[in-house]
Amino acid sequence: MNVKIALLGCGTVGSGVLELLTLQRESLEASMDLHFSIDSILVRDKARYKEAPFENLLTTDFDELLKGKPDLLIELIGGIEPARTYILKAIEQGCHIITANKDLLAEHGYEIFKKANEHHVSIGFEASVGGGIPIIKPLKDSLRNGGIHRIEGIVNGTCNYILTRMTESDKTYQEALSEAMASGFAESNPHSDVSGLDSARKLCILSTLAFSKRITPKLIYTKGIEQIDYENIQLAKSNGLKIKLVALAIHFDQKIYNAVRPCVIGPNHPFYSIDHEYNGIRLYGHSFGKIQLSGKGAGKMPTASAVFGDFLDYCHGKSDKVLSYSGDKDFSSLQINPEATRWILQITKTPSADELGRILQTFSDHKLSIHQNPVSNGIHLEIEDFLESDLIERLSLLREWCPQINVLPMLYLN
């Protein structure tokens, strides 16, 4: 088999993919009778790659690259445009695709897979969620009929790193963010990470595959970590809990709830020990029970290895040509958690006796446990089996009664 490869992008992940292809060439040629060539590499600025061993393969002209009639296009430039246009053009020419681009798949996955189906080409996208964690393939293959009804994920390493550092080193949000930037765990513009958008886009991909419905980012209730401050972390910590950004999808009847939101994690939940840049994804299925995968959710070599796995699948003829990205819009999307669940309400400033009375009165018909932080005097209130719709109603009452107190409600996973 001879494979002509065109690579779009040679940055963090692209350079890792080149390294793996170079390293594995001999053994692949010997064991699989596979011959491949990297014919062309698209970048924006050739000057940045002066004296690189692949300098002669560089181009800034996509149409020129496509004229070389590659069999396989590996897209690692990221972003929506021009990646979308390039991929669609390549598909029309019968080119198979591998991409790590979660932004593009979350926003335009349906369009891309529809076109791929029309032109009988495959799309490999293992690297789009969870970096080196193999989650896409199990969702498409072995777990496909497992009756998945719930997904929980820590899918953004930047947020997990920031929250971990705030917890273990008593840093403020700004201090932990600066540290994450300095050590390469956050980009210079971290907006899409800390706002929850990146997690929401990854959840779109997981949820679409798991439930065979067309889930788009606008259907996902999204809240990031920017409002989590030092006091919130300290209150959780003083109760033996951690705060983490969780992507959550729940399916029941024809309804699907998708959310990205900071949650309080108890010590019995496996996410409690997923710290720093690590990611974790937990699937709940009617037939298989619970499965959890964890590992490095980003980085040059973990992500490159997921791309390389897709490359091997393509060479083995294993990449499916079937539309695996559903177009089914027949479901109700919920913005409010449908389950009666546990909640933690954090009030970081000491309430007055009157305010405390109001708080207790608001939730008096429910099983409550209240903890007061001995240092900050903040209040940490736990409520069992409570519907989010009821919670919203009672919190709005409370805000009317005590407009000056700031209550942060968080889902409690334990």
Ligand SMILES: NC(=O)c1ccc[n+]([C@@H]2O[C@H](COP(=O)([O-])OP(=O)(O)OC[C@H]3O[C@@H](n4cnc5c(N)ncnc54)[C@H](OP(=O)(O)O)[C@@H]3O)[C@@H](O)[C@H]2O)c1
């Ligand atoms: N980094 C990770 O850990 C990670 C993890 C999972 C998924 N991903 C995904 O992998 C993809 C690549 O990420 P990365 O971190 O490798 O990005 P990166 O380091 O910024 O590299 C991007 C590469 O693409 C080229 N490029 C960007 N825009 C281009 C354009 N319009 N035309 C031609 N070339 C262009 C850049 O060329 P110049 O250098 O000339 O600008 C550079 O070579 C993204 O979709 C990202 O979401 C990354």
